Amino acid sequence: MEQKVLPIKDSNVLIKVQRCLQEDFKAGVRNYTIFQVGKATLLRVSDILTLKWADVFDEKGNVRQNTYLHDRKTGKANRLYLKPVVGDLLAYQRWLEQENIISEWLFPSTKHPDQHITEKQFYKVMVKVGDLLDLDYLGTHTMRKTGAYRVYMQSNYNIGLVMHLLNHSSEAMTLAYLGLDQASTEEMLDNIDFG
Template structure:
């Protein structure tokens, strides 16, 4: 049976996931920063893990305002706005320096720093977080879906913006991606004054 990966809609659960990523792993700072970057940029995990240090930081180690990449899955160009995650990246850069991991990849494997962490490795990390917190809907797409959901909620349900950020071509695809199931739809409809 295929696991259903959903966005984290509850802020308390989100903080628990972030705290667990940061404090329950030897490379917790890396794992946490992967999650933060994925959530803030709405990139697929494959694109987050393929980021290089020089995509994100200038030669002095400062976070660039934007990063320009091509999505692996779609081949479409993508302009990443990094300001929402700049503080996390700044702290992470210091962690990389401290552990002598400033090589090519932004998110290197701790076992083989010449390579980036794999999707399979990050899936195992998210699965362990799910086990520790007894949450059955976490996966590698959790960060992207959570970021999309937060943008949707905090922009007054601006579906066009979320579609653009996700590089989706249909509103239906985006609504399904956000995990807006029947229960959520009914909850929203309960708040409407139909007069």
């Protein structure tokens, strides 16, 4: 049976996931930073893990405000706004220096720094977090879906913005991606004053 990956909608659960990523793994700072970058940029994990150091940091070691790439899945151009994760990226940079990990990849394998961490490795990390926290809906798309859900909710349901950030071409696709089922829709409708 295929696993259903959903966004993390509850902020308390999100904090637990972030803490688990950071504290329960040898490369916790890297895993946490991957999650934070994915949540803030809404990139697919395949695009995050193939980011190079020079894509995100300039020659002086400062985080770039924006970086550009083409989605591996769609081929569409994508401009990433990195300001929301500058603090996380700088803390990650310090961790890499402390661990003496040098690589062209932003998220290198700790065993083989000349290679980036694989999707399979990060999937195992997310599954372990799910097991530790008794959550059965975590996967590599969790960060992208969580970021999209948070943008949707905090932008007063601006579906156009979320569609743009996800590079989706239909509203229906985006709503399904956000995990907006009938119960979620009814909950939102309960808060509407129909007069």
